[in-house]
Amino acid sequence: MRRSNLFVPTSKEDESTAQVRSAELALRSGLVDHAGAGIFSYSPTGKRVLDNIADVVREHMDAIGAQEVSLPKLQYAEIWRKSGRWAEFEGEMFAFENREGKDMCLATTHEEPMADLVRERVRSKNNMPLALYQIGGKFRDDHPRNGLLRTKEFSMKDAYSFNSSEEALDEVYQEMREAYIEIFEKLGVDYAIVDADPSSMGGTASEEFQAPADVGSDEMAYCPAEDCRFGTLDFDETDCPECGETLVESNSIELGHIFKLGTRYSDPLDLTFDTESGEEKVIMGSYGIGISRMIPALIEQRNDDDGIIWPEEVAPFSLSVVPLNENEEIIEMAEEIHDRVGPSEVLYFEGDTAIGEKFAESDLIGVPAKVILGNTFLEDGELEVEFRDGGREFYEPSEFFETYA
Ligand SMILES: [Zn+2]
Incomplete structure (x- = not known):
């Protein structure tokens, strides 16, 4: 690419968004343009970075046999009412009535439509394990904060696994966990793995991948030893149980989250399969990575006085x-x-x-x-x-x- 042909929409620091280093550098280098509160456009270099991150994630999802799909970002309220989450997301969901007077929303997440897609298609143990994923936009009417860290539209990789038993779910969960470790290593981001509270998604176990950063809105205690990825929400814990190093408390940015959902969604959404003794509930897992959020997380961790220091895999x-x-x-x-x-x-x-x-x-x-x-x-x-x-x-x-x- 010749520099004279490259479209770089550089802007001076935007007071409303450039209070943090990642936003300042992203705007000043022309990676993104501030289109409105909590909304950004990606320039040619920004789109390249976003695609490079997505490609690393895609490669590792494909390697463990997950299959890429694309589900609608525009959804009817019905499936959300059925799972009991229409009310739960109130305020955070962009919900509206269409011209026929039907309630609709922009996707906040996709557990419901994914379950809807596989219902009646996964009918026997032989159809499982099945893992589907997509990479694309999600919408949440959040209070925009810290530039690119909390936005109203963002890109995520979300994967869902459908399993015939808890043991089978455990296996896929472990494969996903390993894939996540490889992805974050390849993306050159510093992170810790934190045991999380699974109750928000109604599951049985979950872990978060958190990047230490001053501007992060989460908090954790983590092990600073090289290659040790231990993190915890138990702030009474002082030494790393894995290597003995003294833990450090830090703000952090959530990069990824993996859940064993169990039957939280297959119960209300009637996701069953046939066995010799009758019908059984499909056991689900869900696995997310913030694709667009990886950009501010990397910039926060990797910059100097001259600008951004991208890892090779991500650089435009x-x-x-x-x-x-x-x-x-x-x-x-x-x-x-x-x-x-x-x-x-x-x-x-x-x-x-x-x-x-x-x-x-x-x-x-x-x-x-x-x-x-x-x-x-x-x-x-x-x-x-x-x-x-x-x-x-x-x-x-x-x-x-x-x-x-
Ligand atoms: Zn450690």
Whole structure:
């Protein structure tokens, strides 16, 4: 992508949303635009980041056999009345009457429509285990807070498992838990796993994946030891039961939540299957990850004075190319990198903007590495790659293309 073609809707700090670092950087780097209280538009770079996060999640869901679907975000009240949650979500749900006078809502979550989709289709033990997931928008009429952290429209991955026994549910729950650990490791976010209170969803067990961050609206005590992911809501606990390290209290951002729902939804929604001795209730689990919320969580944990520091898996571009002058050989090499590594991977700062501005913008956007083409290239024929953390490497062109193209 040539910088001159890239649409970057940068804005000055917006007083209503930029009270936190993640919102300030997301707005200033042109990742998002503030469309209204609690609503954001994603720019081309923002959409790339969002898609990259979704792709990591999708890859790990597919790997454990979950199948992707897309359910309506516009729903009738009936299924919500049946589960008893129409009233429960009152105030938080965008509910309205359609032109026929029927109550409708915008999706806050999808347990009900998912159960509706599989009812009568899952009829025997042989149809299970079944795990379905989707990635897309949810709507909650929450008080907008802390920029991108609490918004009225947000993107989630929500998965649901349908099982024939508690033991079968335990197995899927464990697989999901492992997949979540791999996802969060790959996304480069620091997090802890906290035993949560399952009562809000009416289930039997649940765990939250929480990212320590000052601006988070949750609180936890967690183990700061590297690779230990223990977290707890029991603030009397002082030492980590897994490694002995002293626990640290912190605000946190909820990134994911996994639930054993049991028959909480299959009871009211009549989700049954046939056995030799008659009908039995399907046992459900539900598993969410905040896709759009991952963006402010990552920015809160990964930024410096210059801007955002994206992990490679998430970054909107893997490389910036910055020619230091208009020398013919330099421009030829810049064009070659752009074409061979690929316009979707490279942000090419061509044109006559000041070099300092090009460097500053690349760092602000959070591109993990810059290829700097100047005297080193002209004199030694080597490509200088400067990483976002300050590290530096030099490559022969052939070696460079083997690594990046
Ligand atoms: Zn520990």
